Amino acid sequence: MKDSDCPVCHGSGWVFWRDDEGREYGKRCECGAVERQIMENKLEFANIPAAFKTLELKTFRLDVYRQDESRKLIKDACAAIKYYLDNLEDMRKNGMGLYLYSGTKGSGKTRMAASIANELIKTKRFQVKFAGSMQIVNEIKATWDDRDRSESKLLTALASVQVLVIDDFGTELPKDWIGERFYSIINGRYQDKMITIFTSNMSLADQRYDDRITNRIKERTFQLHFPEESVRDLIAEQNRRALIEGMKGR
Template structure:
C-alpha cells in the first residue's frame, strides 16, 4: 500500500520511490508482526547524518541567521509518523485489521456476493472521502452525515469494512477513532468499575465519556450481548449521547436493524435508524477470501 495515495502531506523527498514523498512507508511483512509496521524512510533519515540533531528529539537545529532553533528536515515526518502510531494504538483496532484500507477489500467476488459488498463499499468510500467536506457558506462539517449499521452472517466482511474506515480516517485526517467489542470492551469494562479490587473501580463515568466523545466509534458484535434492563439502558445512553453530540457510530451485527423494533420500546431502534444507514452484507465467509 502506497501511503501517498491517502496522506496528502509530503514531508520526505518528493520523488522518493519508496515513500512517495510522505517521509515514511508501510512495511507489510515484518517478522513477529501480523499487521506490518510504519517505517521512517531512508530519504528522511539520510539528512540526519549531517544535521545537528543527529535524528534525536526534539529534532531541532540552530539557524544562525535567525538566531533560533528551527525544525530539521526530518521533524515533520517523525512527528506525523508518531501521531499516526499513537492514534492507531488508541483505536484498539484488532491486529488482523490494522493497516487495512479500502483498496484491501477484494470486491471481485461471485456475482451473487458482489452487489451487497459494492453498495457497502461505496457508502464507506463516500464517508471517508467526504469526511471533511463542508456545506457552502458554512464552516461546520457536512450536515446529515451518518454512520453505518453493517449486518450479515459470520465472516461476511462487516468488521473488516468497519476497521478499514477507521484506518482511512486516521491516516487521512488524524481522526480520533475507537474499536470496541460490545461485551469485552464496553459492557464488561463498565461492570469492572463496580468491583472494589479492580484498577478501574469508580471510573464508570470516565469510561462512558471516553466512548461518547470519540469522533468515530465501531461497536462490533452488536446484539450478541445478554439483554437486561441495565444493559439496554447503558446501550441506549451511549447511542443517544453520541446522537446528541453528532458523533459517527459504526455497528456490526448478525441481526437486522429491524430486529430492534420490538425491543426496549423501540428506543434503541429509533436512535440507530436516525443515525446510521443499515447495510446488509451477504458475502459467503469473506474472511477466507481476505486471508
C-alpha cells in the same frame, strides 16, 4: 532510516535554534518523526485487532464472493461506502455513521469496518476507537471493582471519541443495565453529532434494544446490508491450494 538516524533532530522530531538576541524557537523536523509518533499513538488508541491493523479499503476483495446476489450486495455496499468517504466532511457535520449488517458470520463487515477505521486514522487523521460490543460491556463491569477506574469516565470517553466503531453490536444480552449504558453512549454521540460505525449480525429492525437506542441509530447511520455468505471457506480453500502448489515447487 530510523528516526534516531536523522542528522538534524537525532530522533527527537524537533529542531531548535536561537536568534541573535538569545530567544529560542522550535519547529517539527522535516523527517516526520513527530507525525509518525502521533500516528502510532492513534493506532494504539484505536485498539484495532492485530488481524485487521494493516487492512486497507483498496485491498478489500470482491472476487471472494461466489453467489450472484452476494456480488450485487457487496458492490452496492462498496459504492455507498465510497460515496460516504468522498463526502466525509458533510457526514461529519451531520454526525452520520454506518450500520453494516449481515446474519452470516464471515461476510466481510468487520473487515470493512476495520479498513474504514484505518483509512480515517491514516488519511483523515481522525481519532478512532474500535471495540467489540462485549468488550465494552466487560470494560464497564471491570470498573465496578476497580477503584482506579470510573464507569462514568469510561462512558464519557466512548461517547466523545471522534469516531467509535462498535463491532458485533447486539451479540450481548440486552439486560436493562446494559441497555442503559449503551443508551448513554449512543445518545451522547447522537447529541454531539459524532460518527459511529456499527457492525452487527442483525438488521436494525431485529435488534432487541428499545426504540430510544434503535431510533437514534436509524437516524444517524446508513444501513448497508452485507452478503449472506461467508467468504472464509473460499479463502481457506485458496490458502490450501497455494500451500499445495508451493510444496510441488520444492
